[in-house]
Amino acid sequence: NAGVMQNPRHLVRRRGQEARLRCSPMKGHSHVYWYRQLPEEGLKFMVYLQKENIIDESGMPKERFSAEFPKEGPSILRIQQVVRGDSAAYFCASSPPDINGELFFGEGSRLTVL
Amino acid sequence: RKEVEQDPGPFNVPEGATVAFNCTYSNSASQSFFWYRQDCRKEPKLLMSVYSSGNEDGRFTAQLNRASQYISLLIRDSKLSDSATYLCVVPTNAGGTSYGKLTFGQGTILTVHP
Numbered sequence: 667n668a669g670v671m672q673n674p675r676h677l678v679r680r681r682g683q684e685a686r687l688r689c690s691p692m693k694g695h696s697h698v699y700w701y702r703q704l705p706e707e708g709l710k711f712m713v714y715l716q717k718e719n720i721i722d723e724s725g726m727p728k729e730r731f732s733a734e735f736p737k738e739g740p741s742i743l744r745i746q747q748v749v750r751g752d753s754a755a756y757f758c759a760s761s762p763p764d765i766n767g768e769l770f771f772g773e774g775s776r777l778t779v780l
Numbered sequence: 781r782k783e784v785e786q787d788p789g790p791f792n793v794p795e796g797a798t799v800a801f802n803c804t805y806s807n808s809a810s811q812s813f814f815w816y817r818q819d820c821r822k823e824p825k826l827l828m829s830v831y832s833s834g835n836e837d838g839r840f841t842a843q844l845n846r847a848s849q850y851i852s853l854l855i856r857d858s859k860l861s862d863s864a865t866y867l868c869v870v871p872t873n874a875g876g877t878s879y880g881k882l883t884f885g886q887g888t889i890l891t892v893h894p
Contacts, residue, residue, distance in 0.1 A: 697879065697880065699880050699881070701884075707886065708784075708867070708884040708885055708886040708887060709824065709867070709882075709884040710884075711872065711881050711882065711883070714879055714880065714881060721879070722879070722881060755821075757823055757824070759880060761879075761880050768814075768826045768829070769824075769826075769880045769882065771823035771824050771825070772823060773822065773823050774822075774823055
């Protein structure tokens with residue numbers, strides 16, 4: 667499967683724990699985006715990364731959230747000290763450099779905070 | 781005015797019906813627009829791109845009215861498999877799609893019944 671791979675697909679955490687979501691972009695894609703979809707809401711841009719660089723993190727909450735895309739390995743979205751309001755579907759998307767507006771999304775990671 | 785605003789729906793139509801969704805956007809400098817489709821608990825997938833006045837692909841027609849800042853999606857001869865949420869999408873970086881920072885509408889739910 668050459669699509670965008672996300673894991674875990676489902677993650678349950680208790681308040682105060684950490685959540686780590688991983689994303690491997692499509693083969694040949696060097697640009698990774700994270701979007702969040704809260705219940706009953708639309709997708710919201712969080713962050714845009716290229717290898718070893720955060721290009722645009724204007725959609726990231728100021729605290730507890732961080733993202734990286736290392737030289738080797740998947741992109742990781744990390745949420746520290748999770749709260750119930752973090753419960754959402756987190757979608758990763760990738761694109762080639764010459765994007766024409768089409769993002770290829772992974773199936774998402776659904777985080778539930780108890 | 782919201783950046784991207786869609787008909788709230790839901791739309792419930794019989795097979796074979798024609799249905800249209802509208803979407804308004806606030807940034808008059810936007811040059812390109814997209815309709816994505818999202819099945820229940822799945823990832824969004826690009827349905828159509830709209831760069832000029834409109835685009836047609838089989839049973840689907842997207843139209844753009846720049847003066848009124850709205851985009852429409854028309855589905856003819858609805859199929860059961862068209863049941864999904866349709867997302868109106870506008871690049872957040874006005875004027876182009878230099879990268880995948882997209883603003884998604886909240887979505888319009890379509891249910892096609894036998």
